[in-house]
Amino acid sequence: MVNILIAPNSFKNSLTAEEVADAIAQGIQNSGIKAKVLMHPIADGGDHTSFLLTKLQNGAMHTAKVKGAYLKPTQASYGLINNGKTAIIEVAETSGFKSIKQKLKSPLESSTKGLGELINICIKSGITDFIICLGGSVTVDGGIGMLQELGLEFFDGNKKLVRPLPKDFDKVDAMDRGKLKEQTSKCKFTVLCDVNNPLLGKEGAAHVFGPQKGASADDIRILEEFLQNFESLTFDSSKKSLNKVLGGGAAGGLAAAFSVFLNADLKKGAEYFCEITDFEKSLQKADILITGEGSMDSQSLEGKAPITVAKLAIQKKIPCIAIAGKIPLEIPDELQQYFTMLMPIGNQPEEIKEAMANTKNNIVRTIEQISKLIHFFHNKGQNKD
Numbered sequence: 001m002v003n004i005l006i007a008p009n010s011f012k013n014s015l016t017a018e019e020v021a022d023a024i025a026q027g028i029q030n031s032g033i034k035a036k037v038l039m040h041p042i043a044d045g046g047d048h049t050s051f052l053l054t055k056l057q058n059g060a061m062h063t064a065k066v067k068g069a070y071l072k073p074t075q076a077s078y079g080l081i082n083n084g085k086t087a088i089i090e091v092a093e094t095s096g097f098k099s100i101k102q103k104l105k106s107p108l109e110s111s112t113k114g115l116g117e118l119i120n121i122c123i124k125s126g127i128t129d130f131i132i133c134l135g136g137s138v139t140v141d142g143g144i145g146m147l148q149e150l151g152l153e154f155f156d157g158n159k160k161l162v163r164p165l166p167k168d169f170d171k172v173d174a175m176d177r178g179k180l181k182e183q184t185s186k187c188k189f190t191v192l193c194d195v196n197n198p199l200l201g202k203e204g205a206a207h208v209f210g211p212q213k214g215a216s217a218d219d220i221r222i223l224e225e226f227l228q229n230f231e232s233l234t235f236d237s238s239k240k241s242l243n244k245v246l247g248g249g250a251a252g253g254l255a256a257a258f259s260v261f262l263n264a265d266l267k268k269g270a271e272y273f274c275e276i277t278d279f280e281k282s283l284q285k286a287d288i289l290i291t292g293e294g295s296m297d298s299q300s301l302e303g304k305a306p307i308t309v310a311k312l313a314i315q316k317k318i319p320c321i322a323i324a325g326k327i328p329l330e331i332p333d334e335l336q337q338y339f340t341m342l343m344p345i346g347n348q349p350e351e352i353k354e355a356m357a358n359t360k361n362n363i364v365r366t367i368e369q370i371s372k373l374i375h376f377f378h379n380k381g382q383n384k385d
Contacts, residue, residue: 001034001035001036002033002034002035002036002287002288002374002375002378003035003036003038003285003286003287003288004028004035004036004037004038004286004287004288004289004290004374005038005039005040005282005283005285005286005288005289005290006021006024006025006028006037006038006039006040006041006290007021007039007040007041007042007279007282007289007290007291007309008020008021008024008041008042008290008291008292008293008306008323009041009042009043009044009046009291009292009293009294009304009305009306010043010046010047010048010293010294011292011293011294011325011356011359011363012046012047012293012294012295013294013356014294014325014356014357014359015359015360015363016041016048016051016052017041017042017043017048017052018041018052019360020041020292020363021039021040021041022039023359023360023363023364023367024290024292024323024363024364024367025037025039026364026367027363027364027365027366027367027368027370027371028367028368028371030364030368031367031368031369031371031372031375033371033372033374033375034375035371035374035375038282038285038286040277040279040282042270042273042274042277042279042291042305042306042308042309043133043269043270043273043305044135044192044194044268044269044270044273044303044304044305044308045133045134045135045192045193045194045269045270045272045273046092046133046135046136046194046269047090047092047096047135047136048090049088049090049133049135049192049269049273050077050078050079050088050089050090050093050131050133051077051079051090053079053081053088053131053133053273053276053277054079054080054081054088056277057079057081057082057276057277058081059079059080059081059082059088060079060080060084061077061078061079061080062077062078062079062080063075063076063077063078064076064078064117064118064121066094066113066114066115066117066118066121067094067111067113067114067117068094068095068098068099068100068114069094069095069096069099069100069110069111069112069114069137069138069139070099070100070105070109070110070111071111071113072099072100074094074098074099074114076093076094076099076114076118077090077093078090078093078118078122080127082129084127085127085129086127086129086130086131087119087122087127087129087130087131088130088131088133089115089118089119089122089130089131089132089133090133090135090136091112091115091132091133091134091135091136091137091251091254092133092135092136092137093118094112094114094115094117094118095110095111095112095114095115095137095138095139095251096136096137096138097136097138099114099138100138104138104213104214105214106167106214106215106216106219107138107139107140107141107166107210107213107214107215107219107223107252108165108166108167108215108219108222108223109165109166109167110138110139110140110141110145110165110166110213110252111139111141111144111145111165112137112139112141112143112144112145112146112252112254113145113146113148113149114145115145115146115149115254116145116146116147116148116149116150117149119146119149119150119187120149120150120183123183123184123187128186128187128188129187129188130187130188130189130190131190131192132189132190132191132192132254132258132264133192133269134191134192134193134250134251134254134255134269135192135193135194135251135269137213137251137252137254138213138214139213139251139252139254140166140205140206140209140210140213140215140223140227140252140253141165141166141252141253142166142199142205142226142227142230142242142252142253142254142256142257143252143253143254143256143257143258143261144164144165144166144169144230144257145165146254146257147180147257147261148163150180150183150184150262151177151178151179151180151181151182151183151184152175152176152177152179152180152261153175153176153178153179153180154172154174154175155172155173155174155175155176156171156172156173157171157173159173159174166222166223166226167222167226169226169229169230170225170226170229172229172233174233174237175233175234175237177237177238177261180261184262187262188265189258189262189263189264189265190264190265190267190272191254191255191258191259191264191265191266191267192267192268192269192272192273193247193250193251193255193266193267193268193269194250194268194269194270194302194303194304195247195249195250195302195303196246196247196302196303197209197247197248197249197250198243198244198245198246198247198248198249199227199231199242199243199245199248199249199253199256200224200227200228200231200243200249201243203249204224204227204243204249205223205227205248205249205250205252205253206220206223206224206227207220207224208249209249209252210223213252227242227253230242230253231243234260234261238260240260241260242256242257242259242260243256245259245260245266246266247266268303268308269303269305270303270304270305270307270308270309271303271308273305274308274309274312279309279312280312283309283312283313283316283318284316286313286318287318287378288318288319288320288321288374289309289310289313289318289319289320289321290320290321290322290323290367290370291305291306291309291310291320291321291322291323292306292322292323292324292363293305293306293324294324294325294326295324295325295326295327296322296324296326296327296335296342297326297327297328297332297335298328298332298334298335300335301334301335306322306338307338310322310338310339311338314338319340320338320339320340321339321340321341321342321343321370321374322338322339322341322342322343323342323343323344323345323363323366323367323370324342324343324344324345325344325345325346325355325356325359325362326344327342327343327344341370343366343370345359345362345363345365345366346362347362347365347366
């Protein structure tokens with residue numbers, strides 16, 4: 001009997017990691033092979049990380065009403081673990097597509113105010129330990145919305161208190177951290193992200209992520225100016241640079257804001273997830289690892305969950321099979337080296353919408369065929385011994 005560890009990431013906008021794991025398990029079962037299956041779905045700080053991490057840590061999910069990315073009310077879910085002492089907050093819940101009902105506008109009008117509101121709700125209930133998952137945001141506000149809710153004050157040239165958005169940050173002349181420090185002095189923030197982009201420049205938050213969040217060419221120019229102004233104001237007042245934070249451009253600059261203003265510990269999301277959920281213990285029992293996510297390409301090498309678990313499998317000389325909704329026509333060697341097999345789940349030409357609707361069936365069918373191959377070679381190896 002072969003021991004198979006199932007450890008996929010989510011297939012974004014199609015299935016959660018748990019749903020993908022269930023589909024893989026169904027494919028193995030349908031194949032009729034004799035296998036012992038262990039499921040350990042994974043995440044890297046993206047959508048649904050808070051739900052999965054809370055479940056695996058035997059915590060409980062809660063909800064709160066806060067402002068969404070465009071300042072309309074939204075219900076945000078968050079997790080509590082460690083007997084309610086640690087809050088796990090997913091930026092996607094307060095400032096992501098869910099909060100805007102999937103209808104993008106310009107990120108010039110976006111705000112992370114709701115994230116600050118949710119952190120405040122937790123602080124007022126006595127929570128001081130936070131895990132923040134940065135994936136899935138639609139904001140590019142450098143974290144100013146969140147920081148204002150936590151006590152950071154901005155003033156115009158007449159020393160009048162203002163509450164700017166990215167579109168009108170040019171009226172800001174000074175800022176005061178006094179109330180921010182007082183309100184968050186006892187808080188510890190661990191921030192999970194999976195990109196290395198800086199805050200500014202061609203590889204920064206506005207240029208790389210702005211278009212994904214509805215930004216036009218003019219919007220990108222204005223966003224870059226806003227972020228540069230915020231960087232200058234921050235450096236002048238603290239001698240700390242937002243732009244020097246590795247990965248500071250994540251979630252529209254939230255990573256930089258957490259690092260500089262809240263002394264957060266920025267972690268690679270997938271590595272932290274595997275550590276806190278004791279993934280290696282699950283891996284020790286496996287003969288084969290099956291992982292996957294919606295899209296696998298060279299960008300996956302920047303810390304995505306399937307690469308992280310594949311590296312751990314390689315260390316233990318365990319073969320790793322990966323599936324994805326989309327892979328490159330020619331798989332780069334630097335990607336292929338992590339996988340014994342990397343397979344797309346598509347079976348026929350389909351429009352994106354149709355393919356995503358068929359994700360579960362495509363996974364089940366693909367894994368059923370892969371399982372038959374696993375069975376053949378595993379039995380052959382045992383008979384040879």
